[in-house]
Amino acid sequence: MDGPPPNLVAFGPDANCTLEICPVEWSVYRYVPSLPANIVFAALFALAGLVHVYLGIRWRQWTFMGFMLLGCIVEIVGYAGRIMMHSNPFDFVGFMTQIALLTFAPVFYSAAIYITLSKTIIHYSPSISRLKPPTLYIWIFIPADVVCLVLQAAGGALSSSSTGNSQTGIDLALAGLSLQVIVIVAFILLFADHIIRHQLLARTGAVPAIPPRTRVFIAGLSAATLLILARCSFRCYELQEGYSGEAVADEALFIGLEGVPVVLAAFALAVGHPGLVFGRGGAPAVIDGGEAQGAAKGLPMTEGNNMGSSSASSVSAARR
Numbered sequence: 001m002d003g004p005p006p007n008l009v010a011f012g013p014d015a016n017c018t019l020e021i022c023p024v025e026w027s028v029y030r031y032v033p034s035l036p037a038n039i040v041f042a043a044l045f046a047l048a049g050l051v052h053v054y055l056g057i058r059w060r061q062w063t064f065m066g067f068m069l070l071g072c073i074v075e076i077v078g079y080a081g082r083i084m085m086h087s088n089p090f091d092f093v094g095f096m097t098q099i100a101l102l103t104f105a106p107v108f109y110s111a112a113i114y115i116t117l118s119k120t121i122i123h124y125s126p127s128i129s130r131l132k133p134p135t136l137y138i139w140i141f142i143p144a145d146v147v148c149l150v151l152q153a154a155g156g157a158l159s160s161s162s163t164g165n166s167q168t169g170i171d172l173a174l175a176g177l178s179l180q181v182i183v184i185v186a187f188i189l190l191f192a193d194h195i196i197r198h199q200l201l202a203r204t205g206a207v208p209a210i211p212p213r214t215r216v217f218i219a220g221l222s223a224a225t226l227l228i229l230a231r232c233s234f235r236c237y238e239l240q241e242g243y244s245g246e247a248v249a250d251e252a253l254f255i256g257l258e259g260v261p262v263v264l265a266a267f268a269l270a271v272g273h274p275g276l277v278f279g280r281g282g283a284p285a286v287i288d289g290g291e292a293q294g295a296a297k298g299l300p301m302t303e304g305n306n307m308g309s310s311s312a313s314s315v316s317a318a319r320r
Helices: 035-059 062-087 092-104 106-123 136-161 167-203 212-239 251-271 290-296 303-319
Strands: none
Touching (some): 035 251, 062 092, 062 251, 092 136, 106 167, 167 212
16 A cells, blocks of 8 residues: 555654544554553553562562562553554554553563572572572673663664664664573573572482472463563564564564563562562572582582581571
8 A cells, every 4th residue: 555645644753644534554553453452451560560569568579579560560651552552543652652661661570580580599509500699690681681671772763763664773673682582591591400400409308399389489480481582582573574564563463472471471470479489578598509519429428417518508698
């Protein structure tokens, strides 16, 4: 379909198109965003935000609660932009609101995950951590998340200002999303590696096995991570052809691979809430099997000494 005549502007701050005078095919998305779907997502993120406020106050996990609440608020405002576009898909303010906020909102969830990872590794055998001290996980993954955010925001601004025709903007956004995928995969590998190595130590009796409650916590954390990874992979696919591609014009795809994974991740992080394992506020007690590595290598060590050294590590770490 041909574009609008000179007297009509379909996209940009000076857009004067409406559905009464312009066909929806002239809009960026080429469809009218679903009002029920976007209201439901806004409501679900509001509910998730309330759940995280309750859990954060109950367990005094203020940093985790702060990141989760920020993510939920940004998602709600982003879906408000899509609700604005339902009445007028040419609404430039609505478009910019949703494209910017929905793009970077999951960064806050990722930050919450990375902080929880660091606390989990500090709790379970920090001496076998691949990174030392384990707080390096925060200092590596969160700055990487910020870089992803900057690249995506810059790319989105450039590509949206030209209705998707800016190759530089598309390349920047793709670079940010691709980097986010790489960072999440690295996180998954490091986290899985640490938990598996801890469990191998537990089989020797060096440290207690991970209890069922903690396994539920890890399952929630893992599910949220995989859901965010799936969403970022979809965004990479979506941007390959820019805003003129077929994926951008498919709302069902957007709902299924953007909205659903992210809202499920928000609720999965309620299941994987650090308060369930670390309790109210303070630093987690340490269950360290570092000394048990000698036993794994064939050095003499009785089961009693194993558990004693683990307990000593815990007491020492708690005192520090």
